Amino acid sequence: MQALQSSVLLVVLLVLATVAPTVGTAQAAGDASIERIGAWQAPSDEITIENASDVRTAIANGTLERGTGLAVNDTLVVELTMPGFQSAVSDAGGSNTTERFLTALSSHGDLVIRQWEDSLTTHGVPLRLDPFGGGVQIVADQGNATYYLVTEFDELERVEDGSSFIDPHEERVPLTVEATLFANSSFVDQRQRVVAPVHDRQASVVTGLDDLIYGIPDANLTVVGGTDVGTGQRLVVAVEGRDDPETTTDESFRRIRTATVDLADGSAYETHEKGTFATTFDLPQVSTAATNITVDVRLDDRSLLEAPVAVDVTDPAGDVAVERVQSNDSRTAVVTNASLSDGGFLALHNGTATGPVVGHTPFLDAGNHTTAVYGDRPVDPDNLVAVAHYDVNRNEWFDGPKTDSVYSNGDAADPVRSTTTTPTPTTTTTRTEATSEHQSTPTTGTGPGFGVVVAIIAATSLTVLFQRRR
Numbered sequence: 001m002q003a004l005q006s007s008v009l010l011v012v013l014l015v016l017a018t019v020a021p022t023v024g025t026a027q028a029a030g031d032a033s034i035e036r037i038g039a040w041q042a043p044s045d046e047i048t049i050e051n052a053s054d055v056r057t058a059i060a061n062g063t064l065e066r067g068t069g070l071a072v073n074d075t076l077v078v079e080l081t082m083p084g085f086q087s088a089v090s091d092a093g094g095s096n097t098t099e100r101f102l103t104a105l106s107s108h109g110d111l112v113i114r115q116w117e118d119s120l121t122t123h124g125v126p127l128r129l130d131p132f133g134g135g136v137q138i139v140a141d142q143g144n145a146t147y148y149l150v151t152e153f154d155e156l157e158r159v160e161d162g163s164s165f166i167d168p169h170e171e172r173v174p175l176t177v178e179a180t181l182f183a184n185s186s187f188v189d190q191r192q193r194v195v196a197p198v199h200d201r202q203a204s205v206v207t208g209l210d211d212l213i214y215g216i217p218d219a220n221l222t223v224v225g226g227t228d229v230g231t232g233q234r235l236v237v238a239v240e241g242r243d244d245p246e247t248t249t250d251e252s253f254r255r256i257r258t259a260t261v262d263l264a265d266g267s268a269y270e271t272h273e274k275g276t277f278a279t280t281f282d283l284p285q286v287s288t289a290a291t292n293i294t295v296d297v298r299l300d301d302r303s304l305l306e307a308p309v310a311v312d313v314t315d316p317a318g319d320v321a322v323e324r325v326q327s328n329d330s331r332t333a334v335v336t337n338a339s340l341s342d343g344g345f346l347a348l349h350n351g352t353a354t355g356p357v358v359g360h361t362p363f364l365d366a367g368n369h370t371t372a373v374y375g376d377r378p379v380d381p382d383n384l385v386a387v388a389h390y391d392v393n394r395n396e397w398f399d400g401p402k403t404d405s406v407y408s409n410g411d412a413a414d415p416v417r418s419t420t421t422t423p424t425p426t427t428t429t430t431r432t433e434a435t436s437e438h439q440s441t442p443t444t445g446t447g448p449g450f451g452v453v454v455a456i457i458a459a460t461s462l463t464v465l466f467q468r469r470r
Helices: 002-027 050-061 086-091 096-108 449-457
Strands: 035-045 074-080 109-113 128-130 137-142 145-151 176-182 192-198 202-207 211-216 222-225 236-240 253-260 276-280 289-297 311-312 320-325 334-342 346-349 357-359 365-374 383-388
Touching: 035 050, 035 176, 035 192, 050 137, 074 176, 074 192, 086 096, 096 109, 109 192, 109 202, 145 202, 145 334, 202 211, 202 289, 222 236, 222 289, 236 276, 236 311, 253 276, 334 346, 334 383, 346 365, 357 365
Parallel strands: 211 311
Antiparallel strands: 035 074, 074 145, 109 128, 109 176, 137 145, 176 192, 202 222, 222 276, 236 253, 236 289, 289 311, 320 334, 334 365, 346 357, 346 383
16 A cells, blocks of 8 residues: 555655746746837947947947838848747747747747838738848846847848849838737737837827817926827927016926837827827926927927927916706706806716816817706706816817816816806706807717827827927
């Protein structure tokens, strides 16, 4: 019996020893990511790369520049920061880092280098290049979880037929580089994708219909935009204003924030929805006396905009008073008399002036309005507060209180709202009609939290300009 027990124990130990590596791999699932991608280039006769230090030095001294289009004999360097992927590379077959990395990446994802869509003619088909076909060197920077793909451009071959891609008569070929980790990889929980350009970079910022960004004194200013600089890249966003020489005080200022670029979910990189960024500025000292206030977006100390975008800081004034309230079993209408110096919206908040939004008007022009605000779900009429909201981003779309701030008349803690004495509700089954030419209609907006995302989704009413770098 003792011999049998020993044999069983030995078998168990052998089984555990056999499955242990599999268990370790399973625990690594979901730990990897592609955080950052960049594309750099240099004439091949100006650079020699042996290790990661050579790459970092070449970027720092300007030998390697951001890729803008490759010509014959140019060197392309693709930077991939992939935390958690080191174990996949270590476990892959191959005699060197290049073979192991390419084997691991082809097993868990893909790397695509193709001609930039915008450089094609109407009926052109983008040429796709094969980074796995030879002529590629991988340099690892293990301490920073970064891998550099280094190749001379004329050594890349076409995926379609394996022929040489380079035409000696071509001046420069604009490209995009895309790296992916597949959803069925054991190293990620869901598909991941990053993209970088090898062409002129550009950016935009979201403005109102008049191509301006609007701000309010003593309120945060959020700048939202799109760019193609590459997933994970960090932009510098600057807001600055000049002094008004006609005042005795100095209103000039400069604020700088960084913003990381995220690839928009489901977007095609070749469209102009390439990547998004957002950052918020706390501008408590900015006054309406500051002149020539602008926003700029920069990378590598170069502007990505054709020109900085103007910011208009205004101090809106408003007044709201409830005339009557009518309700039935399914809907409440609050008829208000309102004065809005810069236009905007009247919203019904439940409970308090900062409570959930349960209904709002469409955009109202600047001026006086007598209009009905409809609640979009049953609520207690006694709990409703009518609040005036400023159209902060000037898109004539109510983006919720987080984006479209309340009129405050100089005191952000005291929003412009209806009088505290609410008229007695009148029960009726007839909808109250607005007497203003800006008659309200029932809406489907429900509650706060629309924010920046809805501002982008409602892009049909926004002017979004992709402007060339200066």
